[in-house]
Amino acid sequence: MASKSTVRRRSKYLQDQREKISVGSSGTQQKDEIKVAAKQKRIDQLFEKIPRVSISSEELLAVKTDLGISSNSNRKLKRWFNRWVVKIGGEQQMRQEKNNIIGDNLVAENLPFLLNEDKGKIVKLAPCVYADSLPQKVLQQLNENDRLNLLSWH
Structure with missing residues (x-):
């Protein structure tokens, strides 16, 4: 809710801004x-x-x-x-x-790799992620699957 004078002041401000933005064609802009x-x-x-x-x-x-x-x-x-x-x-x-x-078993770092570019092959730093300990990562995954009842024992 706003008073009539506030609404009028806001309308005047919008009209002025519309005039500046549209460079003279404020009617078209408003439509x-x-x-x-x-x-x-x-x-x-x-x-x-x-x-x-x-x-x-x-x-x-x-x-x-x-x-x-x-x-x-x-x-x-x-x-x-x-x-x-x-x-x-x-x-x-x-x-x-x-x-x-x-977990804390994956390591991420930027390493130099030979990459194909438009100009040919170039050596650039690229992100690389690897497991610090693969057996530990496998056990972590098995424990998580066991917790979620996703394993079936044979």
Whole structure:
């Protein structure tokens, strides 16, 4: 709620900004804004009818890993999903799940590799991940699968 003078002052400010942005064709600009607002209202009404879908933090971690995206890009993806009425698990849960999967047994570092480029082969630093102890990593994976009742004993 706002007083008539406040609404008038805001309208004047918007009109001035529209005039600056559109360089003299503020009427055309305002018509387009009204069209966009009407479309957005219809879209919002449609989204209200869609049932909410949820993606767990474990599934989001799998998406992040499969797409090879950074945490920042993952946050953008999460905001995009939220816009489309999809509920996403928390980032803290996702990081905790990642730590459970990786443990302290994997080592990541940048190492020089011979890579193919347009100009030919070139030596560049590239990320490399390896298990510090393969038997320990296998045992960790078996223990995790046992905890989740994914093992069948024969």
